[in-house]
Amino acid sequence: MQKPFRLSLFTVRLLAFILLLSAFSCHFNPDMQTPGQAYLQGEWQQDSIAGQKQLLNYSLYHLKFSCDSFVMTIHSYSKVNSGGDSCTSKGQWIEYCKGTYIQKHDTLHMKGLFCNADLTIKDEKSCFRYGDYDEYFKIRKKADSLIQFAGATNVIPINAHLIKRTSCVPKPL
Numbered sequence: 001m002q003k004p005f006r007l008s009l010f011t012v013r014l015l016a017f018i019l020l021l022s023a024f025s026c027h028f029n030p031d032m033q034t035p036g037q038a039y040l041q042g043e044w045q046q047d048s049i050a051g052q053k054q055l056l057n058y059s060l061y062h063l064k065f066s067c068d069s070f071v072m073t074i075h076s077y078s079k080v081n082s083g084g085d086s087c088t089s090k091g092q093w094i095e096y097c098k099g100t101y102i103q104k105h106d107t108l109h110m111k112g113l114f115c116n117a118d119l120t121i122k123d124e125k126s127c128f129r130y131g132d133y134d135e136y137f138k139i140r141k142k143a144d145s146l147i148q149f150a151g152a153t154n155v156i157p158i159n160a161h162l163i164k165r166t167s168c169v170p171k172p173l
Contacts, residue, residue, distance in 0.1 A: 033170040036068035037103050041168055044147065044160035056080050061149075061158050065101070067168040070110055071119065072097040072133075087127030096122075097133040108137045108149065 044063045052058050057080065062073040074095040078088065087093060098119050099112015112133045114122045122130040137149040137158075145162035 031173055033067040033069065033168075033173065035168045035170065036065060036101065038168070039141065040065040040101075040147075041067075042162055042166045043164040045163045046158050046160045049156055049159075052077075058156065061160060063149075063160060066166065067170050068100050068102070070097075070099060070101050070112070072110075093128065095128055099133060103139070106138055106140070108139045110135050110137065 042065060044061075044065070046061045048060070049055075049058055057076070057078045059074050059076040062075075064071045074097070076093050076095065078091045080091075094117070096115040096117060096119065097110075097112050098115050099110060101108055101110045103109070110133070114128075114130045114133055116122050116126070124130050136152040138152075140148040140150070142148055142159070147160055147162075149158040149160065151158070
């Protein structure tokens with residue numbers, strides 16, 4: 001006659017702990033975009049900055065927010081001759097970023113990657129910045145169609161006006 005199989009009290013408790021831990025530690029990523037911030041949805045443009053004629057270097061931004069995602073175009077200008085660099089065209093160049101954002105209180109965290117013009121991932125052999133884009137902005141709504149993004153790493157804030165309002169239509173990931 002076989003002896004019945006019995007688990008010790010320790011083993012039962014250990015299995016219960018492991019099951020409980022796995023139930024609370026793992027979750028699936030969402031299969032759809034989240035809605036993001038309704039007031040940001042659309043395209044925003046920075047046309048100029050105060051005193052830009054006196055600055056040696058500056059950048060102007062175009063931002064497009066769609067649900068919880070963004071695409072940013074950075075038009076940079078420089079009066080400084082950096083030599084025979086084939087990346088700048090008479091002191092002007094464009095960079096692109098794409099990624100997702102979250103807002104907590106007055107802080108917007110934009111996290112993504114530097115891209116090529118067709119939004120494919122930029123490789124390290126290309127011009128200027130590549131890899132991760134990670135920036136925090138203090139965001140201040142100045143009017144219904146004017147927002148100020150004050151970057152944590154930039155002295156000059158981005159004052160962008162709304163050029164096209166859109167609404168979030170979540171897409172599958």
